[in-house]
Each structure stands twice: as C-alpha cells, then as structure tokens.
Amino acid sequence: MPAAMAALFLCQLLGELAARMARLPVPGPVVGMVLLLLWLTWGRFTPKALPETSRGILSHLSLLFVPAGAGIILHVERLSAQWLAISVAVVGSTLLALVATAVTFRLVAKAMDLDQVAREGLGREETGRSGSAHP
Amino acid sequence: MTGTDPLRDLWVYLNTTPLFWLWATLVAYLIGHALHVRANRAPLVNPVAIAVGLIITLLWATGTSYDHYFEGAQFIHFLLGPATVALALPLFENLGRVRRMLVPMTAALIVGSVVAAGSAMILGSLMGASPEVVLSLAPKSVTSPIAMGISESIGGLPRLTAALVILTGILGAIIVTPLMDRLGIRDYQARGFAAGLAAHGIGTARAFQVHPVAGAFAGIGMGLNGLVTTVVVAVLVAVLT
Numbered sequence: 208m209p210a211a212m213a214a215l216f217l218c219q220l221l222g223e224l225a226a227r228m229a230r231l232p233v234p235g236p237v238v239g240m241v242l243l244l245l246w247l248t249w250g251r252f253t254p255k256a257l258p259e260t261s262r263g264i265l266s267h268l269s270l271l272f273v274p275a276g277a278g279i280i281l282h283v284e285r286l287s288a289q290w291l292a293i294s295v296a297v298v299g300s301t302l303l304a305l306v307a308t309a310v311t312f313r314l315v316a317k318a319m320d321l322d323q324v325a326r327e328g329l330g331r332e333e334t335g336r337s338g339s340a341h342p
Numbered sequence: 343m344t345g346t347d348p349l350r351d352l353w354v355y356l357n358t359t360p361l362f363w364l365w366a367t368l369v370a371y372l373i374g375h376a377l378h379v380r381a382n383r384a385p386l387v388n389p390v391a392i393a394v395g396l397i398i399t400l401l402w403a404t405g406t407s408y409d410h411y412f413e414g415a416q417f418i419h420f421l422l423g424p425a426t427v428a429l430a431l432p433l434f435e436n437l438g439r440v441r442r443m444l445v446p447m448t449a450a451l452i453v454g455s456v457v458a459a460g461s462a463m464i465l466g467s468l469m470g471a472s473p474e475v476v477l478s479l480a481p482k483s484v485t486s487p488i489a490m491g492i493s494e495s496i497g498g499l500p501r502l503t504a505a506l507v508i509l510t511g512i513l514g515a516i517i518v519t520p521l522m523d524r525l526g527i528r529d530y531q532a533r534g535f536a537a538g539l540a541a542h543g544i545g546t547a548r549a550f551q552v553h554p555v556a557g558a559f560a561g562i563g564m565g566l567n568g569l570v571t572t573v574v575v576a577v578l579v580a581v582l583t
Contacts, residue, residue, distance in 0.1 A: 215424040222427070232572050234487040236426035237565050243430035248437075258435075261428035264421065265557065268547035269389045270371040271422045274415035275486065275508060276394035276544075280401060281408050282505035292469035296479050297506060300462035301514050304483055304540035305521055308454030308563070312532035315446040 211260035214253070218243040357406065363414030370396040383551065385519040390544055391512045422543070429546075429565070432558035439555065440562065443531055447562065450532070454539045454563075455570045458483040460578050473583070474499055480575045482506040483514075485542040488568040496579050507542065514541020515548035530556040538563030 222239025225231065231238060247253060254260075279286075286293060316322055356362040374392030381387035401411055412419070433440065440447070462479040471479070477498035481489040486507045493503035518537045527533060534556030537545035542564050550557035 212424070215427045218427045218430075219423045232488070232491065233569060234426075234485070236423045237485075237568060239423075239427040240430045240433075240561075240565065243427050244433055247430060247434040258431055261431040264425045264428050265432065265550050267371075267375075268425055268543065268550055269375075270368070270393075271418060271425055272390050272508070272511065272544050272547065273367050273371055273393045273397065274412060274419040275422075275504075276390055276512070277397040277401065277411065277415070278408060279394065279505050279508055280398050282502055285499070285502050286505060289471050289475055292466055292471035293475065293479070293506070295469045296462045296466035296471065297482065297509055297513060299465045300458055300479075301483070301510050301540055302517065302521065303461045304454055304458035305514065305518055305536045306525065307457040308450045308536035308539045309522060309525065309527050309532045311453040312443075312446045312450035312535055313527055313529060315449045316443065316529070316532070319445060321442060321446065 208256050208260055210254035211256040214246075214257055215239075215243070215260070218246070353404075357404070357410070360414035360417070363406075363411045364417055365414075366400060367393070367397060367415045367418055370394075370400075378551075385516050385548070388512060388516050388548070390515065390547070394508075394512070426543075429558075429561035432550075432554055433561055436555060436558040439531060440558070443559075446532075447535060447559075447566075450535060451539065451563070451566050451570055454536065455483075455567050455574045456578070458540055458567070459571060459575050460582070463578060463582055467582075475502065476583075477579070478502040479506060480578065481571055482510045483540050483542060484568050484571045485564055488572070492572055492575050496575060508544070511541045511544025514545045518545060518548060519552065531559045534559035535563040538565075539567045542567075 218239040219236050220239075221242055222237070223235030225242075226233060226235040226238045370393040371389060373396060374389035377392055378384075378387050378389045397411070400406075401408065459480045462482055463476050466476040466479045474497065477496050478493050478500075480496065480498065481492035481503060484492065484507070486504050489503050489507045490500040492498075493500045514537060518533065518541065522528075522533045522536070530553045534549040534553070537549045537556065538560030541548070546557065546560035546564050549560035
C-alpha cells in the first residue's frame with residue numbers, strides 16, 4: 208500500500224512537472240495517468256499492491272467529488288440569474304452528448320464488424336448485475 | 343452568556359479544526375452511498391448529489407463559508423490527483439479492448455465532443471443566455487481544471503464553468519443508465535465512453551459503479567475529451583460567434 212501510493216504520487220508529480228515544463232493544455236494528473244500506463248506496459252518495478260490500491264481508490268471515486276461539488280453554493284446567484292437558459296443548455300446538451308457519443312461508437316463498431324468480438328468479450332465478463340437491460 | 347454555553351464552545355472548537363468538515367464530508371458520502379445501495383443502485387439516488395446536498399444544507403444551517411469548509415475537505419479533494427493517475431490501471435487491464443475499439447472511439451470522440459460543446463452553446467444562446475454565460479457553457483463536459491482553463495481563454499467565467507461542470511457531471515451520472523437502456527445500447531464500452539466524455543469524472547465514477555469495463559472506457563473518454571475540447575471549443579467559438 209505505501210509503495211503503491213508512492214508510485215501513484217510519483218506519476219502525478221512527474222506528470223505535473225511535464226505539464227508545466229512543456230506547457231501542455233492537460234492537467235498534471237492526466238499526464239501522470241499516461242506515465243503510469245507506460246510504466247505498466249513496461250512491466251518492471253511496479254508495486255504488487257498497485258492493482259488493489261487503485262481499485263480501492265476508484266471504487267469510491269464519487270467521494271472525491273463531494274468537496275468540489277459543494278462549491279456550487281458559491282455560484283447560486285449566477286446560476287439563478289439565468290437559470291432557465293442554463294438548465295435547458297445543461298440538460299439538453301448532456302443528453303445529446305451522451306446519445307451522440309454512444310450511438311456513434313456503436314454504429315462504427317457495427318460497420319467495422321467489431322460487434323461479434325465485443326459481445327463475446329462482454330459475455331465473458333458479465334457480472335450479472337440486476338437493473339440493466341442485459342439479456 | 344456567550345462563552346459559557348458549553349454546546350456553543352464545543353461547536354466553536356469543532357469548527358476551527360479541519361477534522362470536523364473532513365469527517366462531515368465522509369459521513370455525507372457514506373449516507374449517500376448507503377441510500378444508493380439500499381435503492382438497488384438506482385441511478386436517480388446518486389451518492390454525489392446526496393452528499394453535496396447534505397453538505398450544502400449543513401453549511402447553510404451553520405453559516406459556514408465554503409472556504410472554511412474546504413480547509414477540512416481539501417484532504418479528500420487532494421486525492422483526485424492520485425485517483426486520476428490510478429485510472430491507468432483499468433485502462434491497462436483493458437488495453438486489448440481499447441486497441442480493438444480505437445476507430446469507434448475516435449469517431450465517437452470527435453462527434454461527442456462537438457455535440458457536447460456545440461449544443462450547449464446553441465441551446466444557451468437560443469434560450470437567451472448572456473454571451474459570457476454561453477462561453478462558460480461550452481467546455482462544461484470536460485474535467486474542471488481543463489474546463490476552467492478553456493473558459494478563461496475564450497472569455498467565459500471560469501468559476502461559473504466550474505459549477506456547470508459539476509452540474510453536468512451529476513446530471514450525466516444520473517441519466518446515463520436509463521438513457522442507454524432506452525436506446526438499447528448494451529455495450530459497456532460505448533456506455534462507459536459516453537459517460538466519461540459527456541460527464542467527466544462524476545460520469546466515470548458512475549461507470550465504475552456499474553461495470554469495470556464501463557469504468558475503463560469512461561476514464562479514456564474523459565481524458566481524450568479533455569484534450570480534444572480545447573480545439574473543438576476554439577473552432578466553435580470562431581464559427582458560432
């Protein structure tokens with residue numbers, strides 16, 4: 208666990224440095240994610256606990272957005288001044304973006320005949336969670 | 343009387359230590375999570391939305407400023423960095439799928455990114471939002487540090503964008519599952535990718551609650567959209583305004 212945390216922080220640190228030095232338009236942690244991916248692909252000196260620690264953090268990823276989320280109270284005035292326009296834009300565009308992205312993904316996958324492979328893959332890893340539209 | 347009321351003294355003490363708001367954030371999340379689990383993981387019972395609602399109510403009831411709250415909550419907020427790095431792990435474990443789906447992903451990325459930013463700007467201006475609000479809406483599907491940077495560079499209000507990013511994330515996390523079910527899209531790769539692209543980290547958190555493959559693709563969708571939106575928004579601003 209300490210080794211895994213050290214590895215995560217190391218990648219973030221290097222990511223922050225790289226983003227700063229190269230003036231990348233991407234936040235340091237995102238660069239850190241790419242660095243960790245390269246490290247994992249290289250496959251040497253990776254801490255044993257890394258998969259477990261990462262899964263632990265990611266399984267409660269929602270928690271980490273609560274402090275920033277509560278920051279909405281700072282913007283109540285601004286949001287309420289044009290609430291109707293903002294609501295329509297946020298709801299409408301989020302719906303459209305979700306639909307456009309998923310439909311495009313599926314259409315291209317189908318057109319390229321990646322479908323069969325994808326479904327087999329999913330069947331293997333199906334966890335049997337209730338509530339979704341799986342057959 | 344002031345200073346002699348033990349309850350009041352206790353509150354004054356609690357309020358000065360970062361421990362209290364750190365703890366309150368954890369408990370608010372635990373309540374949200376418990377309700378989410380109890381509701382059979384129904385998307386509408388979103389843990390982030392519940393926790394944020396509880397914290398805001400508590401801040402309002404106690405007259406606590408957000409800055410003061412954040413002194414305690416920052417320790418949780420800080421973990422967003424290593425958590426983002428940790429997204430490399432599911433990505434690595436699903437590298438085979440990711441390679442296979444490279445073309446569908448790229449197509450979905452371009453279409454999704456343009457629709458997310460373009461439709462927000464068009465709907466906003468059709469509904470009569472002011473020019474700076476329209477510009478603040480443009481990058482709202484992207485993770486907040488990138489979104490605030492884009493907003494600033496095109497003349498939006500970065501702090502308003504930060505709030506819109508959160509609202510978009512919570513909304514996206516709530517509607518993605520019923521929406522995809524209704525569309526008949528069962529592929530967790532496509533579902534996850536859409537959630538991450540349209541609703542950044544909060545959508546990604548939702549995707550991980552549903553399925554690890556969805557989570558992995560959501561992480562990629564979030565990261566790639568952060569990169570692409572910078573360019574897309576610059577072009578859209580030039581075309582639409």
